[in-house]
Amino acid sequence: MKLGDLKKEGHWQTLLASFLYFDFSFMMWTMLGPLATEINESLASRGFAMNDDQTATLLAVPVLAGAILRLVLGVFVDKFGPKKTALVSQMIVVATLFYGYLTAETITYDQLLLIALGLGFAGASFAVALPQAGQWYPPRLQGAVLGIAGAGNIGVVIDFLFAPKIAEVWGWPSVFLIGGALSFIILIVYMFLAKDAPASVYKPNPKKLGDYLKLMRDRDTWWFNLFYAVSFGGFIGFANYMKVYLMNTYEPEMSVFGMDVMNEGNVKVIAGYFGALCIFAGALLRPVGGAIADKMGGIKSLYVFYGSIIVLTFISAFVSLPFWAAIVVMFLIMANLGMANGSVFQLVPQRFGKDIGVMTGLIGMAGGLGGTAFIKTFGWSQGAFDGYAAGFIIFAVITMVAISGISLVKTRWRTTWGAVSGAKI
Structure with a gap:
């Protein structure tokens, strides 16, 4: 398989959009990890410092929410299509990030948990990006296509490389601002590049609750x-x-x-x-x-x-x-x-x-x-x-x-x- 095959068959613009959507979503999903220390110092300066259990809970909520929402968004992909599902999910992530920036100076632990919950939608992008890219391509190209679309795991590396440095230079709330701006740009790019596969290319096979229970x-x-x-x-x-x-x-x-x-x-x-x-x-x-x-x-x-x-x-x-x-x-x-x-x-x-x-x-x-x-x-x-x-x-x-x-x-x-x-x- 050559990369040129992905241009000859399928829809490379959707593949690119799916990769960008998943990569940046994974970055937002894990954002709280590299910022946990800075956030806790900010809370401590206002009289409340997270203990070890509270810190772990804050970091665990996006992971838990993302896990559960993967099933939810998977059902929505079948019912409404991957593009509509992705757009709504990404809007929630963008709103969450800007909310985190705007409330940073007076933010409470409960508000942080709400932000963590919203970031769970970014983690659930796996259930949208991979099906959307895969629906356009024949079985012999699925491995390469899903490998490219799923390479978004690297987003967490980008988090750890840049988030602490941005927080050092401009303060940790700026990470939410930059994250929100980048996520909004990806939303616009995705809106114009991504397309759901037509019936002539992909025949939907909606999953039902009974399918999950059976397995x-x-x-x-x-x-x-x-x-x-x-x-x-x-x-x-x-x-x-x-x-x-x-x-x-x-x-x-x-x-x-x-x-x-x-x-x-x-x-x-x-x-x-x-x-x-x-x-x-x-x-x-x-x-x-x-x-x-x-x-x-x-x-x-x-x-x-x-x-x-x-x-x-x-x-x-x-x-x-x-x-x-x-x-x-x-x-x-x-x-x-x-x-x-x-x-x-x-x-x-x-x-x-x-x-x-x-x-x-x-x-x-x-x-x-x-x-x-x-x-x-x-x-x-x-x-x-x-x-x-x-x-x-x-x-x-x-x-x-x-x-x-x-x-x-x-x-x-x-x-x-x-x-x-x-x-x-």
Whole structure:
């Protein structure tokens, strides 16, 4: 497949619009993570500082809302079409961001939770952008098309690179202003570029509530939900909580490192840079994980990735690491989580090819719920034990449960649907 094929077939303008919509939406979805420290300092200056549990809740709400709204927007896509659904959803995100900017000087914790809820619509863009792009293209181009449209995960990296620096120069409310302006521009671009596929190209197959209930009675659905709750839940959970974790654990060392090596004194900006580096590994290596799974089988690759995650998280829990070593370990954790995401979705189409749309919604929601639980667990760990060892241990144990699940199903999978899938399982 060559990129030129995407111009000859389908509608490249819609593909571009879908990519931009998802990329910038993912950026807005995870915006509170790299700003959490600055926001808390602003609240503290007015007599209210968030505790660890409140910080975790604030970061978890967009993830939870995005997970649930993926199903809701998926239904709206079937009923009203992806373009109308995307436009309304994006308007809500734009309004949320400008509301955050306009109320920043007197903002309360409850208002922040409302903003977090509104940003959940940005996280749900996955359920709109991918179907809209995919509807225009034939099956042989779906992998490339969905890979391009879904590359928006990189948006969280952009957050961590630029949000702390913008906050340092112009104040954290300016991040909401710039985010709102960019989201409005994307809204206009999307309005003119994107088109719903005509009936001659795509025949709608609306999903019904019964379709979801039917698949939820299938035990394999729950196994895949567990596997993706670990891999994507871990990825999006770490991504949102990364700066808080680094600031609470390594603030003095980051300050020294910044002055000695980077000629940069703002520790929040340094945390953003290194957070972006680790998150970039998970975002970039997702397709690599899928390619590895194609060669060695999804089950074997998940053994490797999950096994590596278990070892690395136990190291983080029990070894007192210096800052540079902690970054290396976190980079490897995120890399393995990203590759595990790709491996899970190498298996899903083999098992649920006829129901891939419904399963994508269900598994995507499970990933978001896993991320919510992850953030809350780490917030609890810091609040209860003044450290993150308990959070790492719990995540390692849950990953061990996932590996045990793979061991329980691998023989049945390989001798039933895996035997006729045509792919390595």
